[in-house]
Amino acid sequence: MHDLVVRGGRVALEDGWAECDIGITDGRIAELGAGIRADTAVDAGGRWVLPGGIDAHCHLDQPSWGGAASADDFESGSIAAAFGGTTCMVPFAMPGPGMTSIDAFDRAMRCAAGRSVIDYGLHGVVTAGTGADLARQFDVLAWQGVTSIKVFMTYEGFAVGDETLLAVLDEARTQGFIVMVHAENDAAIRRTRKRLIELGRTDLRYHAVAHASVVEREATHRAVALAEITGTRLVVVHVSCRQSAEEVFRGQQRGARVFAETCPQYLFLSAADLDRDAEQAARYVFSPPARAPSDQAYLWEALARGDIALWSSDHSPSMLADKLGNDGAPAFHKAVSGIPGIETRLPLLFSEGLVTGRLSLQRYLAVTCGNAAGLYGLDHVKGCIAVGLDADLAIWDPAVQWRLTREVMHSRVDYTPYEGRMVTGKPVTTLVRGIPVVLDGNLCPTTDVGRFVPRKAGAPRDNPIAIEDTTPWLDT
Known part of the structure; x- marks a missing residue:
């Protein structure tokens, strides 16, 4: 019984x-x-x-860096996830100013304890300011069951240079960790942003220019190359366009253990959504931005082929007023980036991928839960x-057919970028x-069902050899 x-x-x-x-x-x-x-x-x-979905890319209850506060904590975010069919999530233990990666992990664990209604893990995060003692910090994280690290190639206070990225990749390989990278060229963004401002082109639509596809493509190529050099497993997160997806695929063909993740906003939204008045356009400001319809079509094809491994939300919950700013002059370089999506992630793909036959059942299951479990060390339990x-x-x-509206969502964010869409x-x-x-x-009345799930590290045999161990003189 x-x-x-x-x-x-x-x-x-x-x-x-x-x-x-x-x-x-x-x-x-x-x-x-x-x-x-x-x-x-x-x-x-x-x-x-x-199977319950696994959302391995979401942001909850993060410390503020002088910008907008996180609208969702672990309680409201996990409730929204559960209503969207997700049963496990892996948010980021994001460091605040002056924090190490360990400090950030401890903070996130305190924020989550007794509040989440679904199970959860945490990703570690390395920034320019989290400290140079990577080996010690990674040891502590591994002992806690954290086996993934995120790095940013852009954002002031977060961006790491190639030397630090290589050090992270080397230490991650030693530990059996997988590295996640936000791939955009920071210098190119800063250069283009400065020129746009000097030209007076500050409307929110110019977010798509400052963060153009080439900026993402170059950083993706570089991140994949560094992963090849170190022999480390790498996930390029929120791949938005054909150019970046192809860089990941080319790395795979060369034998690199690199994987692409994409998100609903890149298949259901486009750069044209930014071409509106500021209050409407702010609902579509996220980084990298949405691209052209041709990119949407390519990403659908890549999902169906298996070239894209992960379907994540990148849930980044800010209230609309915070995204617009409080100085009465909205501008692309001041708008807070990120949109909600933890509840709509699965219904959108279920409706337009599985029900329509655009994705096979096996592909749907792989990108929504199976691959995340395997890559992030959860497949022994989920x-x-x-x-x-x-x-x-x-x-x-x-x-059942239903309409996505703010009123039916369970996140505390006061808008959804998919307002009015039927699924x-x-x-x-x-x-x-x-x-x-x-x-x-x-x-259901119980709110503390969720547990922290320690994750397992990858086996060393899963990694390609590092460049220093190659023997080119033996190549034929």
């Missing part, structure tokens, strides 16, 4: 759809089959049962519906380790 059975649903398994029950004991999937008995049952008749793994499940009504399919019940967090569209 199991604790719980999810009965009568169409279940998404790694090898395809199955009509089966799911027996759950002690928070884990214990049995898949017919006629499973349990103390409690959840009726999934007429619905699709999918990532698919299989006996022995956590019973993280999202039960979807595949036929097909909605997660109606979300289970985290077999515990209902959302049941038939209603939030």
